[in-house]
Amino acid sequence: DIQMTQSPYSLSASVGDRVTITCRASQSISSYLNWYQQKPGKAPKLLIYAASSLQSGVPSRFSGSGSGTDFTLTISSLQPEDSATYYCQQSYSTGWTFGQGTKVEIK
Amino acid sequence: QVQLVESGGGVVQPGRSLRLSCAASGFTFSTYGMHWVRQAPGKGLEWVAVISYDGSNKYYADSVRGRFTISRDNSKNTLYLQMNSLRAEDTAVYYCAPTKGIITPGWYFDYWGQGTLVTVSS
Numbered sequence: 439d440i441q442m443t444q445s446p447y448s449l450s451a452s453v454g455d456r457v458t459i460t461c462r463a464s465q466s467i468s469s470y471l472n473w474y475q476q477k478p479g480k481a482p483k484l485l486i487y488a489a490s491s492l493q494s495g496v497p498s499r500f501s502g503s504g505s506g507t508d509f510t511l512t513i514s515s516l517q518p519e520d521s522a523t524y525y526c527q528q529s530y531s532t533g534w535t536f537g538q539g540t541k542v543e544i545k
Numbered sequence: 546q547v548q549l550v551e552s553g554g555g556v557v558q559p560g561r562s563l564r565l566s567c568a569a570s571g572f573t574f575s576t577y578g579m580h581w582v583r584q585a586p587g588k589g590l591e592w593v594a595v596i597s598y599d600g601s602n603k604y605y606a607d608s609v610r611g612r613f614t615i616s617r618d619n620s621k622n623t624l625y626l627q628m629n630s631l632r633a634e635d636t637a638v639y640y641c642a643p644t645k646g647i648i649t650p651g652w653y654f655d656y657w658g659q660g661t662l663v664t665v666s667s
Contacts (some may be wrong), residue, residue, distance in 0.1 A: 439607070448649065469649070470650045470651050472653040472654070474654070476590075481640055481659060481660060482590065482640075482654070482657060483657075484653055484654060484655045487653040487655075488651060493655065493663070493665075502613075505616075507599035525589065525590055525592075526651075527654075529650055529651055529652050529653055530650045532595070532604045532647070533592065533604075533606070533649070534580070534582075534592040535592065536589055536590040536591065536592065537589070539589045539590045
């Protein structure tokens with residue numbers, strides 16, 4: 439199975455800060471990488487699919503980039519409602535593995 | 546609109562069985578692959594199993610293969626997960642989610658149910 443590794447495990451940033459989360463795949467997955475946001479007690483929400491395509495209704499401050507094995511999720515100007523855990527997920531092969539998650543907190 | 550309602554969770558003893566259901570509406574269920582994804586308390590997301598639109602193809606995570614069986618009834622727009630030989634480490638919220646395909650790369654989970662909690666404990 440393809441392993442997905444996110445960093446950092448957690449971060450704390452101020453409102454308005456630029457935040458970057460990275461995700462690395464154990465082998466090339468082309469651009470088959472998705473990002474989700476999850477708030478406590480809620481189901482995950484799709485933010486980005488195919489590495490850089492913004493899901494309908496998601497604020498434009500969220501963006502994704504990368505291909506091959508290295509990917510990033512960027513929040514250009516952190517907002518209070520962005521406090522959540524973020525997961526990457528590969529859709530290159532069966533197994534649909536997720537990263538371990540990155541918890542984003544607001545200072 | 547798309548609606549996915551999981552049910553069947555509860556408290557079960559180790560070694561026993563449980564069957565989860567996912568009732569789907571708002572989309573053409575019989576043309577979508579369906580997945581189960583779980584999340585242990587305080588932990589991350591783990592993909593569990595997938596079934597193709599017609600039930601002909603099924604894939605499982607190593608952690609559940611041989612113990613869990615995914616199935617569907619397209620006449621009832623319902624997905625199932627039969628869980629046998631349950632272990633404490635199967636304790637989790639179980640979500641169902643559709644994807645248009647399952648074999649070709651590139652699908653993503655844009656709709657999720659609210660989840661159903663399974664607790665395996667003596």
